[in-house]
Amino acid sequence: MSIIRDPLLAPEGRMKINWVKEHMPVLGKLAGEYARTKPLAGLRVAICLHLEAKTAYMAEVFRDCGAEVAITGSNPLSTQDDVAAALAGEGITVYAWYNATAEEYESHLQKTLETEPHLIIDDGGDLTAMLHTRFAYLLPQVRGGAEETTTGLNRLRAMADKKALKIPVMAVNDAYCKYLFDNRYGTGQSVWDGIMRATNLLVAGKNVVVAGYGWCGKGVAMRARGLGARVIVCEVDPVRAMEAVMDGNVVIPLLEACRYGDIFVTVTGCKDVMTEAHFLEMKDGAIICNAGHFDVEIDKEALMRLADEHFQARRNVEAFRIKGKNIYLLASGRLVNLAAADGHPAEIMDLSFALQVEALLYLNNNYGSLKNEVLPLPRAIDEKVARYKLEAMGITIDRLSEEQLQYLRSWETGTGGEA
């Protein structure tokens, strides 16, 4: 039995799922293929992801592959109750609701694992960590997992280093068709979607500070420039900092940037990025938000401690009055693109979730022969997903001739012809 907020919300959720389905042709093509062959018949799949419409559609694809599916949310503020309700009416077991407390969040994950899955999909590593601790008795039957995010992979690699990882995990985040598009263009767009929906303010002419210049940070900075902002990037990695400079950003330390910034976005994956010292430097009216997986980048306790007054300024906007200045925190410091908007665009999640489907099928097809490690997705999967996407977009590309292939595989021909 599903645990959801309100089954009566299902019609609204169904509309959302139908809308994204129209814009996810790669997933649609895979669904068509696998609905006939049922490659996961008799297996149970457990999913812990941001429970919004695109995720719901993927869960339905797994159901159509023949699997029994149980799903929970990977963040208390990203679950959409109407989508959860729609999914629960479709033969999928849902354990999630918006704004779950820490205890409820944990119990929803627990319920999901109680379905005794053979395959899991995770976003951030919480489900995988719980599987390896409280549900370790299930490990012998679990054929593998697939991880969606950089943060999740960091955690899993730490587990693998300590020999604590007991299942093979596909690093979906590291596939080209994931990070080049989802992390960069997906985050780039959805973060600004969240900030604009939350604030209804102008970006043009503002100073935007982006902390972290990984693939997500690059996307956030790129789109800020496109919206007419002046962009400051703060980094700890010298190579990424150089890249930010070459891309035309101003690069300075975060504490210094606090004097100039109008809008701040943390997207580092690390904790304690913005702390008391930073808040005290900020201008009146500064807007701060986070796009990293966990809500550990902005020190919310320090904001509470420093604030003489704390009030809700708008939905998803909290005001902290500190020494006569207002600082506005969006979405409680949780992922602003999912808590204040709907996550990445459907066309982007089409790629990411097609990779997830292929990753689980790969794990299942290779059951018994994979090491309990964090494994790269085979290049062939990346290429299949990219080809399907290009095809759906009506884009054709060139092919190498036999002679060209021979040439690329040879070493004899150099500067003066044949050696």
Ligand code: ADE
């Ligand atoms: N929608 C579902 N999962 C998501 C993710 N990891 N990032 C952005 N949007 C999403």
